[in-house]
Amino acid sequence: MMNIKYRQLKAFALAGQFGSFVQAADALAITQPSFSVLIRELEHDLGMQLFERTTRSCHLTAAGISFYEEVHTVLQDLESVYQHARDISAGRRGKLAIAAVASLAFGILTEAVGVFHRQYPEVRILMKEALNAGVISAVKQGDVELGVAGVLSGDSGLEFMPLFSDRLMVVTPLHHPAIQGKISWETIGKHPLILLGSGSAERALQISKVAVKPAFEVAHMATAIAMVRNGMGITILPGSALTGLNVEGLHYEAMPGELARRELGVLYRSRKSLGPAALAFIEVLKATVPSDPAILRIAATAAAERPTAQA
Structure with missing residues (x-):
């Protein structure tokens, strides 16, 4: 049963964007160890490696590149739906x-x-x-x-x-x-x-x-x-x-x-x-x-x- 969370996808998208767990963790306002846990959980749930890591940077694997393109679109749609719901809640839409x-x-x-x-x-x-x-x-x-x-x-x-x-x-x-x-x-x-x-x-x-x-x-x-x-x-x-x-x-x-x-x-x-x-x-x-x-x-x-x- 799929148990992927929004926060995991957001962490993955930020890491793919910055090429760095450190910068991505800062953008998500969490510690680097907590950020690494999110990525490991996502990779475990998907059953595939998304990043090749070094001490200073990270690079998307071939599977990670393909997944990143899909996730980027999904996150944009999801955040748009979320904002639309917030606007309705506030009476703006x-x-x-x-x-x-x-x-x-x-x-x-x-x-x-x-x-x-x-x-x-x-x-x-x-x-x-x-x-x-x-x-x-x-x-x-x-x-x-x-x-x-x-x-x-x-x-x-x-x-x-x-x-x-x-x-x-x-x-x-x-x-x-x-x-x-x-x-x-x-x-x-x-x-x-x-x-x-x-x-x-x-x-x-x-x-x-x-x-x-x-x-x-x-x-x-x-x-x-x-x-x-x-x-x-x-x-x-x-x-x-x-x-x-x-x-x-x-x-x-x-x-x-x-x-x-x-x-x-x-x-x-x-x-x-x-x-x-x-x-x-x-x-x-x-x-x-x-x-x-x-x-x-x-x-x-x-x-x-x-x-x-x-x-």
């Missing part, structure tokens, strides 16, 4: 699968991913966009290691790490009738609405018991913004998404009450240890995502700065 609600994947989360990629360029990130329920499902089923979505409602088997509070925003053309008085779900519901299918705004409207039938239902937030810009109606979107959308020339304002508020954070499975890359990404995310995103601060004062109604 590997892959990380993340699922996120579109409002974050489209906006705030993009910045965190960019920062992480610059710090860990060898980690491949796989990002999946989904509705909140889809993110939760992907994490629970193990399709992704991390989810970034809304707070759980008593969902067992998952942990939730809060990041910040998001708020639904109404986005309208300037001087739109919907923003001439006090903003409420009832007043918003009286105007043509452009909503995301099965999105937070639609759920909030249902909970508020406002009877509304969307004029348009779209799949993408950028589409909703484009339709608002073209005067086709108004939309309600998560404030966190507005950082990644072109809302210049439009009015946006926070919807009132707790219905419009939600906690966003990181989801992961309770009984599964997170990998190094996932742990590193969470730290980057916590440092990158502000607890009070600028877009939400701006919108908080929007009501006081509404454009004057046109005569």
